[in-house]
Amino acid sequence: MRSHVIPNGFWRSGRNKSLLVFVTIAVGSILTACDKPAQQPAASAPPVTVAQPTKRTVTDWDEFTGRFEAIQQVQIRARVTGFVTGVEFKDGAFVKTGDLLYVIDPRQYEAAAEQARAQLADAKAKIELAERELARAEQLIKTQAVAETIVDQRRQQLESAQAAVLQAEGALRRAELDVEFTKIKSPIDGRVSRHLVTVGNLVQGSESGATLLTSIVSLDPIHVYFDMDESIYLKNNRLWFEGRRPSSRDTPNPVQIILSGETKPSREGTMDFLDNRLDIGTGTLRGRALVPNQDLSILPGQFARVRVIGSAPYEALLLPDTAIASDQSRKIVFVVKDDDTVEAKPVTLGPIDGGLRVVREGLLPDDRVIVEGLQRARIGAKVAPHAPKPAGGGKS
Known part of the structure; x- marks a missing residue:
C-alpha cells in the first residue's frame, strides 16, 4: 500500500481532525481485509465404485509355449528304378491310405x-x-x-x-x-506335400539312395510338444504325492489350447507323454498332448499356448485386474472400511480365471474393494462408495 502525505494546514480545524480519524480507520480496515485469506468451502468425499470379491470354485492352469507335430510323417521314396510316367495327386491335397501318388514305367x-x-x-x-x-x-x-x-x-x-x-x-x-x-501309394491318411519329381525323370530305387518323391504328414489327431521348467515339475510332483493332482504319466490330464491371435482356449486335448529325464542344457522336461483336429486347420510346426491342469479344484476369491495396484514390489488393493475411509491391503495373486484375477491371500470375502476410481482414493481419507452399475443398465 502507498503511504499518504498529510499537509501541515490540515491540523488547523477540528473538522479536519475528525476527517483524519475517519480516513485512518478506513485505511486500516482495507489493510486488514487484504491480509485475511479467503475462506475455502469444505471438500466433499470423492465417489468410488466398490464391490465384494467374487467367490467361486476354480482350477489353476500352468501355461507353456508349444509346437504342433504330426503323429505320423512319411517320406515317399522310389522302391524301384525307372522313369516316372504319372503324378497322380494334387500338391497339398489330403490323401487317404492306398491313394495312388506316382506311377513308374512297369x-x-x-x-x-x-x-x-x-x-x-x-x-x-x-x-x-x-x-x-x-x-x-x-x-x-x-x-x-x-x-x-x-x-x-x-x-x-x-x-x-x-x-x-x-x-x-x-x-x-x-x-x-x-x-x-511301380505304383507308389500313400501309406497313411494325411496331407501330401508338393511333388519333387515330374513325369519323364529317372528315379533310383536302391535302398541307400532312393529318390525322394514327396512327403505326407497326418493331421487328425495331432501332437503338441512343450517344455516345463523344473519348478513346475516339482510342484506337480508334490501335488501328486499329496493326492491333490493325478500324474500326467498315467492319467490323460486335460489341456487347453490357445492358438495364435486368440485370447482364450479354443480347443481341448489330453496329456499322453512325459519324458523320462530333464534336459541338462535347459533344465526343462518335455511333455506332449494329443489334440483332436477334425477340421484339419492345425498344421505341424504351428505354435500355440498350452494350458495344463495345475491343481485340484478349490474355492477362491477373484477380482478384476483393474482393482489391483502396485506399491513398489508388492500388489495391493484399496478397501473401504466401515467409516468410509480407505485402507490398503497387500495381496498375493494367482492366475486369471474367467477374466478375473485369483487372490490367494490378503483379502476377506466381505471386503469392500474399490474397483473403479482408484486414482481418487487416498489412504486414510474418506470416500463416497457406491455399488457398480448393473450390466446393460438403462431405463426400463
Missing part, C-alpha cells in the same frame, strides 16, 4: 515277372519227372534190377527239383513286388 518288371513264372513252371515240371523216376527205381530195386545207388540218385534229383521250385517261387514273388512298387 514294363521291364512285368517282363521279369513273366520270366519268373516260366521258371517256376519249369521247376514244377522237373519235380513231376523226378517223382516218376524215383517211383520207378523203387519198384525195380525190389527185384534187384537196379542198384541202390540209382534210387539214391533219383531221390536226390527230386529234392533238387523241389528246391528249384521254392527258388522259382521266391523269384516270382520278388518280381511281382517290383511290379507292385
Whole structure:
C-alpha cells in the first residue's frame, strides 16, 4: 500500500481532525481485509465404485509355449528304378491310405515277372519227372534190377527239383513286388506335400539312395510338444504325492489350447507323454498332448499356448485386474472400511480365471474393494462408495 502525505494546514480545524480519524480507520480496515485469506468451502468425499470379491470354485492352469507335430510323417521314396510316367495327386491335397501318388514305367518288371513264372513252371515240371523216376527205381530195386545207388540218385534229383521250385517261387514273388512298387501309394491318411519329381525323370530305387518323391504328414489327431521348467515339475510332483493332482504319466490330464491371435482356449486335448529325464542344457522336461483336429486347420510346426491342469479344484476369491495396484514390489488393493475411509491391503495373486484375477491371500470375502476410481482414493481419507452399475443398465 502507498503511504499518504498529510499537509501541515490540515491540523488547523477540528473538522479536519475528525476527517483524519475517519480516513485512518478506513485505511486500516482495507489493510486488514487484504491480509485475511479467503475462506475455502469444505471438500466433499470423492465417489468410488466398490464391490465384494467374487467367490467361486476354480482350477489353476500352468501355461507353456508349444509346437504342433504330426503323429505320423512319411517320406515317399522310389522302391524301384525307372522313369516316372504319372503324378497322380494334387500338391497339398489330403490323401487317404492306398491313394495312388506316382506311377513308374512297369514294363521291364512285368517282363521279369513273366520270366519268373516260366521258371517256376519249369521247376514244377522237373519235380513231376523226378517223382516218376524215383517211383520207378523203387519198384525195380525190389527185384534187384537196379542198384541202390540209382534210387539214391533219383531221390536226390527230386529234392533238387523241389528246391528249384521254392527258388522259382521266391523269384516270382520278388518280381511281382517290383511290379507292385511301380505304383507308389500313400501309406497313411494325411496331407501330401508338393511333388519333387515330374513325369519323364529317372528315379533310383536302391535302398541307400532312393529318390525322394514327396512327403505326407497326418493331421487328425495331432501332437503338441512343450517344455516345463523344473519348478513346475516339482510342484506337480508334490501335488501328486499329496493326492491333490493325478500324474500326467498315467492319467490323460486335460489341456487347453490357445492358438495364435486368440485370447482364450479354443480347443481341448489330453496329456499322453512325459519324458523320462530333464534336459541338462535347459533344465526343462518335455511333455506332449494329443489334440483332436477334425477340421484339419492345425498344421505341424504351428505354435500355440498350452494350458495344463495345475491343481485340484478349490474355492477362491477373484477380482478384476483393474482393482489391483502396485506399491513398489508388492500388489495391493484399496478397501473401504466401515467409516468410509480407505485402507490398503497387500495381496498375493494367482492366475486369471474367467477374466478375473485369483487372490490367494490378503483379502476377506466381505471386503469392500474399490474397483473403479482408484486414482481418487487416498489412504486414510474418506470416500463416497457406491455399488457398480448393473450390466446393460438403462431405463426400463
